[in-house]
Each structure stands twice: as structure tokens, then as C-alpha cells.
Amino acid sequence: MSVLFLEYPKCSTCKKAKKWLDEHGVEYVDRDITTENPTAAELAEWHARSGLPLRRFFNTSGMKYRELGIKAKLDAGMTDAECFDLLATDGMLVKRPLFVGDDFAIPGFKEGAWAEALGLDCQTLDLARALFRVGTFRRFV
Numbered sequence: 001m002s003v004l005f006l007e008y009p010k011c012s013t014c015k016k017a018k019k020w021l022d023e024h025g026v027e028y029v030d031r032d033i034t035t036e037n038p039t040a041a042e043l044a045e046w047h048a049r050s051g052l053p054l055r056r057f058f059n060t061s062g063m064k065y066r067e068l069g070i071k072a073k074l075d076a077g078m079t080d081a082e083c084f085d086l087l088a089t090d091g092m093l094v095k096r097p098l099f100v101g102d103d104f105a106i107p108g109f110k111e112g113a114w115a116e117a118l119g120l121d122c123q124t125l126d127l128a129r130a131l132f133r134v135g136t137f138r139r140f141v
Contacts (some may be wrong), residue, residue: 002027003118008097010032014097017109024120033091033098041083046098046105047080050120054083057107059095068093 005021005028007014021028038046047054055074059065070086070093078086087093095107104117115121 002029004029004031004098004100005095006031006033006038006094006100008092008096011096013109017097017099017114020109020111020114024115024118026118031096033096035091037091038090038094038098039090040081043084043087043094044080046100047084048102050104050105050107052107054080057083057087057095057098059093062092064090064092080125 003026005018006019007030009015009032018030018045043057047057050056058070060071065071074083097109099106099109099114099117101117106113106117
């Protein structure tokens with residue numbers, strides 16, 4: 001299964017998430033969220049897949065979020081359509097990294113949630129990786 005990985009390349013959390021995907025052998029399509037903003041339609045679809053409150057898709061730590069007073073706008077009752085349209089204007093407004101598969105969308109890097117979405121047994125994979133690093137992996141294969 002190939003998944004979509006939306007990132008801001010300068011973001012340290014995105015770098016950590018990308019490394020995690022590579023270490024776990026996950027095939028993904030990498031997309032720079034600042035040069036290829038998600039569309040309102042994509043965001044609506046991903047929000048539906050996520051099962052999360054729409055606020056979770058906003059990068060609440062970002063300068064743009066604060067500059068535009070988005071918290072107050074959300075509190076005042078922005079519609080979902082208005083939120084999708086606003087998020088689509090600037091990738092820096094979107095929580096990142098954003099991890100999207102056929103039946104899931106997860107904003108932010110949460111190893112457990114990502115592993116579960118991919119059906120990975122991370123304890124086994126992490127043990128194998130640790131054994132490989134110390135050169136003992138071949139004895140256990």
C-alpha cells in the first residue's frame with residue numbers, strides 16, 4: 001500500500017516522521033505542503049476519513065494561524081466548507097505532517113496511530129531494527 005505523506009521539508013517533526021516511514025519500509029508519495037497546497041476537496045475527503053474534529057487539521061502553532069485570528073473565527077462558528085477553503089489557501093495553515101491512506105488520514109506524527117493505520121507491529125519491527133544495528137539480526141532470522 002502506498003500512502004500520501006504531506007510535509008513541510010524544514011519541519012523537524014516532518015523529518016522525524018519521514019525517517020520513521022523509511023525505517024519501517026513504508027512506500028509513500030512525498031508532497032511539500034507549501035508548494036502543493038491541499039485542495040478544499042482533498043481536505044474535506046481526508047477529514048471524513050480521519051473521524052477527527054476539523055480543528056485538528058489546523059496548525060495551531062503556526063504564525064499564520066495567529067496572524068489571521070483563526071481560533072476566534074472557529075469559535076464564532078465557521079462552517080466546514082469555510083474551513084476547507086481557508087486551509088486550502090496556504091499549506092502552512094494545515095497541521096503537518098499529514099499522513100493519508102485509502103481509509104485513514106492522520107494529522108500530526110503519532111507513531112502508534114500511524115503504525116496501527118498501516119497494520120504494523122512496531123514492537124517486532126523496532127526489535128528487529130535494534131538487533132540489526134548491533135549485528136545480531138542474522139542469528140534471529
